[in-house]
Amino acid sequence: MNTKLLLIIALLISSIGNAQISFKGIVTEEDTSVNVTDAIVAIEGTTIAQRTDLNGAFNIFKEIPIGDQVVTITKEGYNTRYLLIEVESGKNIIMDNVTIVVNKKERKRREKAIKEQKKNAKKAEKEKEDLLADSKKEKEKKEKELEKQRKKLLKQKKKNAENIPVVENNTIPSNTNVTTTEITSTQIKYGAKLDVTPETISNTKLYDFIEAWEGTKYILGGENKEGIDCSSFSQRLYNSVYDVHIERTAQKQFDSKLTDKFLGKEFLREGDLLFFKGFGENKSTISHVGIYLHNGYFVHATSYSKDNGLSGVKISNLTNAFWTRIFVAGGRRQKN
Numbered sequence: 001m002n003t004k005l006l007l008i009i010a011l012l013i014s015s016i017g018n019a020q021i022s023f024k025g026i027v028t029e030e031d032t033s034v035n036v037t038d039a040i041v042a043i044e045g046t047t048i049a050q051r052t053d054l055n056g057a058f059n060i061f062k063e064i065p066i067g068d069q070v071v072t073i074t075k076e077g078y079n080t081r082y083l084l085i086e087v088e089s090g091k092n093i094i095m096d097n098v099t100i101v102v103n104k105k106e107r108k109r110r111e112k113a114i115k116e117q118k119k120n121a122k123k124a125e126k127e128k129e130d131l132l133a134d135s136k137k138e139k140e141k142k143e144k145e146l147e148k149q150r151k152k153l154l155k156q157k158k159k160n161a162e163n164i165p166v167v168e169n170n171t172i173p174s175n176t177n178v179t180t181t182e183i184t185s186t187q188i189k190y191g192a193k194l195d196v197t198p199e200t201i202s203n204t205k206l207y208d209f210i211e212a213w214e215g216t217k218y219i220l221g222g223e224n225k226e227g228i229d230c231s232s233f234s235q236r237l238y239n240s241v242y243d244v245h246i247e248r249t250a251q252k253q254f255d256s257k258l259t260d261k262f263l264g265k266e267f268l269r270e271g272d273l274l275f276f277k278g279f280g281e282n283k284s285t286i287s288h289v290g291i292y293l294h295n296g297y298f299v300h301a302t303s304y305s306k307d308n309g310l311s312g313v314k315i316s317n318l319t320n321a322f323w324t325r326i327f328v329a330g331g332r333r334q335k336n
Contacts, residue, residue, distance in 0.1 A: 024059040025095030044070040077106035135309040145192040233301040250289035273331035
């Protein structure tokens, strides 16, 4: 018998013991019914194996030995699953839902992770409650101070009225100098916010502008009441209050030859620009700008909210650790 005939006989014999079939299914986790990705489905005693895809599915299309075959499904964190399948020629095998069970080590890891997640969520909720409570206390403090200033103002008005001389025909003699200054609600409001007397809030145009914009949300690149960023806000304020045009970005406002820069915070006065640096790779650039008011307070548009729980256009204090850390310099703007 020649070699060619022997090869043909060998091929015929080998084909009798194998079947070209499709063996497919989906592997899920028993407890959660979640599809299991990257589980290894293998037929024992052969080199046939396949990993499940993102949907937990496998589809093995191979020549598989005919008869009963043992299938193993393995993945780290799970107990190995053994299945018995019967391979018949021309008969595909479909297993829609093959479950595997999480092992003890993985179960403990998950329980620990869930506990840690709950702990972190509880901590975050507590921090949120504390922040709201602090914000409420700050608001109540400001309201009390506002009421105190209002009472003081009424008392002063009453005292001034008692000192006005009474003459016939209710006229004031021409040689009597009486100055009556009407204190506005804006002066009272911002006097309380800045911890100064209402009389200190003399530039009412500035504080009327702040009141009109306070609370506007922060949007990078924003330029209107729907959202505004720091440099657009300072630019608008200078245009409206001081009739001075300044540059559009914080860096350009800082670099301008019309901006006299200084480091001493004790030299700051109302209307001065405040410049702040960035972080990481941008720490050498000027990334934020605000306008100084009184008593360490300044107004700006910002996305930062951890100092008082608010973001957008708001009043912050330069003594806050965050603003102190990134403060670069003050800037006094010359007339154009």
